[in-house]
Amino acid sequence: MxxxxxxxxxxxxxxxxxxxxxxxxxxxxxxxxxxxxxxxxxxxxxxxxxxxxxxxxxxxxxxxxxxxxxxxxxxxxxxxxxxxxxxxxxxxxxxxxxxxxxxxxxxxxxxxxxxxxxxxxxxxxxxxxxxxxxxxxxxGLDPVFAAVLPDAGLVPYHSINAVKDTLRPGSTAVVIGMGGLGQFAVELLRALTSVRIIALDVKEAALAAVRHKVDYTFVSGSSNVSEQVMEAAGGYGADFVLDLVGSSATLQLAGAVVAPYGAIRVPGLSDGVFKFETSQLSTSLPWGASITRPYSGTYQDLHDLVALAQTGQINIxxxxxxxxxxxxxxxxxxxxxxxxxxxxxxx
The missing domain is CATH 3.90.180.10 (Medium-chain alcohol dehydrogenases, catalytic domain)
Known part of the structure; x- marks a missing residue:
């Protein structure tokens, strides 16, 4: 064959x-x-x-x-x-x-x-x-769409589902990277939550693909992007940051915009390094914030994701x-x- x-x-x-x-x-x-x-x-x-x-x-x-x-x-x-x-x-x-x-x-x-x-x-x-x-x-699904659910859909679904108690109305989610996984993340946040969504990417074309579906879009490589995100998030920071890139720059950005007791999830695999500090005077994370490196998703996650896809509420x-x-x-x-x-x- x-x-x-x-x-x-x-x-x-x-x-x-x-x-x-x-x-x-x-x-x-x-x-x-x-x-x-x-x-x-x-x-x-x-x-x-x-x-x-x-x-x-x-x-x-x-x-x-x-x-x-x-x-x-x-x-x-x-x-x-x-x-x-x-x-x-x-x-x-x-x-x-x-x-x-x-x-x-x-x-x-x-x-x-x-x-x-x-x-x-x-x-x-x-x-x-x-x-x-x-x-x-x-x-009932188009096999072409169904094929990407076990990875492009499952990875962001698993991360979002793990912090669903944090994603209450009025909270803010930041998604870094608007490729296939990022587009799924936006779709899932829209379908499953009522959060404010901020999308980041280095490419304007990638942001254009989701601009009509999110509250704010910013170019992640700009010098003042953390200030832009913080202002859009109400000055307190994002309750959830999903880093689908995982570079040193995006990890630093995630730490700079996450809220106290917020959650950073990093499925991205771009060889990034995150500096974790515990000094009273200099810190990479606010109090209570967590950073996790999730892998794929559970069998139940995939069942639930397919069921959601069968409702027609998500697409990329x-x-x-x-x-x-x-x-x-x-x-x-x-x-x-x-x-x-x-x-x-x-x-």
Whole structure:
């Protein structure tokens, strides 16, 4: 079958690979669509090997069930499903508590559980086998939109859901980075809360895409952006800052605008460094503020997100590529040409 495969440092190519064989507890999906994100770009661009050679990429997957292993009764053949990207054990104390994204048995202290397209074969192929336990039904959704929910949607949903008690009417949320995840974050904050939303990005085009959906937009690289955000937030600061970039500059900005007892969540992976100070005279955070590095989201998060998507309340810009154009999607995303999320649609 056709696939997009990692073949070593700086080598991601169209290839032909053997069709996957179904194993106990798994189902076989015919892939309908698969998203491409900055993680895929980082994997290809890295000067050192980040994932095993030969892995089929693609960690955002929507597909139809075509075969089930013995003993797997659901979902039904033909059903459209999306794939939760954290393949946890389901038995450890974290999994039992509903924190599959912190699985103790499959992952580790410094690395996550098995992830399709990262540690095992993913969805940039005609077929993929996945654990039945990782599937979430997605009936009624456009597969192209459904494909990006397990990452571009799930990451901001998990962060927002974790601080939902903070996001009361009258509070302020700041979202840094208006790519695919940032656009989802804006949609989710609008659908789930009544907060004031401030969107930040270095690109005016990215801000233009969400300007009609938020209360304020500011260019995050400007010299007075923290003052602009503080004024827009009423002078007290933001109750919630979602940093989807994670650079040293955005981390410093997050600390400069978060309110006392506010929450900073940083899914962004741009090699940033945050200086944590406890001096009485100089501090990186106000009293009570927290900063957390969340990973992906829980299985329940993805179920809830898909249910929300099925109501039609959320949407983002999608740029579609057919399978033969998949490597161009990598190039366009790396060049900053995509305003939203890139999705490869299987023919």
């Amino acid at each position: 056709r696939a997009i495969q990692y073949l070593g440092v700086n080598q991601v190519e169209h290839t032909e690979v053997g069709s996957p064989t179904i194993t106990p507890g798994h189902v076989l999906l015919r892939v309908a669509a698969a998203g491409i994100c900055q993680t895929d770009i980082h994997i290809r661009a890295a000067s050192e090997q980040m994932i095993p050679t030969g892995v089929v990429l693609g960690h955002e997957i929507a597909g139809h069930v075509v075969e089930r292993a013995d003993g797997v009764d659901t979902p039904s053949i033909g059903d459209l499903v999306v794939v939760h990207p954290v393949w946890s054990c389901g038995r450890c104390r974290q999994c039992i508590a509903g924190r599959e994204n912190a699985c103790l048995n499959v992952g580790g202290r410094m690395y996550p559980a098995a992830t399709p397209g990262i540690s095992i074969n993913g969805g940039l192929a005609e077929f993929v086998t996945v654990p039945a336990s990782a599937l979430v039904p997605a009936a 810009n999608l740029v579609r590529y057919n399978f033969d154009e998949a490597l161009r999607a990598f190039d366009d995303l790396e060049a900053g040409k995509i305003n939203g999320r890139a999705v490869v649609v299987m023919d």
